[in-house]
Amino acid sequence: MWRTWRALQRTEYIKCCGLSGMVALFRTVVGVSLVGGLLVVLLWTEHQVDVKTPAHIHFQAHARAIPEAAAPGTALDKAASQAGTRKSVQLQSPRGASNTPGDPHHNTTPLTPTTHAQAPAPAHNPQAPAQVVVKRERTGGSAAPTPATPTIYVITPTYRRPEQVAELTRLAQTLMLVPSLHWLVVEDAVAPTRRVLAFLDTCTVPHTYLLGTASRRYKGANKPRGVSNRNAGLKWLKVHAKEGVIYFADDDNTYDYRIFHEIRHTRQVSMFPVGLVTRLGVSSPIVSNGKLVGFYDGWVAGRKFPIDMAGFAVNVQFYLQRNAPMMPYNVGFEEDGFLKALKINPEDIEPLADNCTKILVWHTRTVKSLPALKMPDNDRVSKTNLHHLKSQIVFQLPHGIS
Ligand code: UGA
Numbered sequence: 001m002w003r004t005w006r007a008l009q010r011t012e013y014i015k016c017c018g019l020s021g022m023v024a025l026f027r028t029v030v031g032v033s034l035v036g037g038l039l040v041v042l043l044w045t046e047h048q049v050d051v052k053t054p055a056h057i058h059f060q061a062h063a064r065a066i067p068e069a070a071a072p073g074t075a076l077d078k079a080a081s082q083a084g085t086r087k088s089v090q091l092q093s094p095r096g097a098s099n100t101p102g103d104p105h106h107n108t109t110p111l112t113p114t115t116h117a118q119a120p121a122p123a124h125n126p127q128a129p130a131q132v133v134v135k136r137e138r139t140g141g142s143a144a145p146t147p148a149t150p151t152i153y154v155i156t157p158t159y160r161r162p163e164q165v166a167e168l169t170r171l172a173q174t175l176m177l178v179p180s181l182h183w184l185v186v187e188d189a190v191a192p193t194r195r196v197l198a199f200l201d202t203c204t205v206p207h208t209y210l211l212g213t214a215s216r217r218y219k220g221a222n223k224p225r226g227v228s229n230r231n232a233g234l235k236w237l238k239v240h241a242k243e244g245v246i247y248f249a250d251d252d253n254t255y256d257y258r259i260f261h262e263i264r265h266t267r268q269v270s271m272f273p274v275g276l277v278t279r280l281g282v283s284s285p286i287v288s289n290g291k292l293v294g295f296y297d298g299w300v301a302g303r304k305f306p307i308d309m310a311g312f313a314v315n316v317q318f319y320l321q322r323n324a325p326m327m328p329y330n331v332g333f334e335e336d337g338f339l340k341a342l343k344i345n346p347e348d349i350e351p352l353a354d355n356c357t358k359i360l361v362w363h364t365r366t367v368k369s370l371p372a373l374k375m376p377d378n379d380r381v382s383k384t385n386l387h388h389l390k391s392q393i394v395f396q397l398p399h400g401i402s
């Protein structure tokens, strides 16, 4: 602006100065045009930042710039075992989070990767069953489980969507309050979601990340959700756990931390009420004189165990003794099929939460958010904090890219 003003002053002056004045006038006109052009460009750029731009060609570049597969430096150790078509990649934290029984405050030592490597891009076989493909973990460190505090293995299915990290954050905040717990975060994806790995890097809950990719035939409406993930978690347990308790905790439910104290001493299979299930508002075992005598559930459908996924826990030893069954891909009947495969006598089921008088877990649902609109590629983004935020939100991808 200053240069423009000076140029205009000079214009007044050269009006009466002959040929040299004409030359100066020409230079001034060129200068004013250049400055004007620059201003137009600047204003346009401002406009691009403030206006929500619909999808266009720049998405292509953006989609490539932020791939969902873990980038180098996100700590996936390639030196892992490989069995048949199943790839297993593991990262072990050299320092574990301390998880002293009774002490909800874990050591906040960050996960330190021993090696860095590009995540393998697993070949997607639509016929393949759920597979453990990538595994990395923060261990429980010195918190060796004792008979008084058997480890609770929480298996959480999760999948890529805008609210994914928000759900995992909320769940992690609850799990932080629970001693002797190992969280199996199992993602239904063909490659790990980078945002999830970044989230787990700062998560102090002892955990293992697994891939549990659902085959294409189990995707879409009226298909079982979270089964490939849970089965990947169960396969991991078969190898790594000898005792403790298994609990299936979907990422979008709401858990009172006391439910974990309740289930910790499950001998075979324990059950308890779950709020916000069907129009009845609750799904619960019916208990009389301390014994389970039936089920209260809005969708019985001939099930032997009409109960929600969040409404039961299983002892690890008992599970292994019953030949470690997997969960069936049978929409609506996943819980029933799994519990029936455990061959449990209904009279042996342990009612918890004060004889099923308390609701300590809720089947909440989160309103689905649309993926975010594109953030522009300009200095206002690349040279400010926006650049950091860009990597933490889920963007709409161009048609055909998922
Ligand atoms: C209900 C039950 O609570 C689930 O345990 C059961 O798997 C599901 O119905 C079913 O029968 O299909 P609902 O709340 O309706 O669950 O389903 P979601 O919350 O959408 O999904 C259940 C779990 O699977 C979540 O943890 C979710 O993150 C995960 N999921 C969902 C995937 O891993 N992949 C998907 O494509 C969808």
Ligand code: MN
Binding pocket: 250, 252, 253, 364, 365
């Ligand atoms: Mn849900």
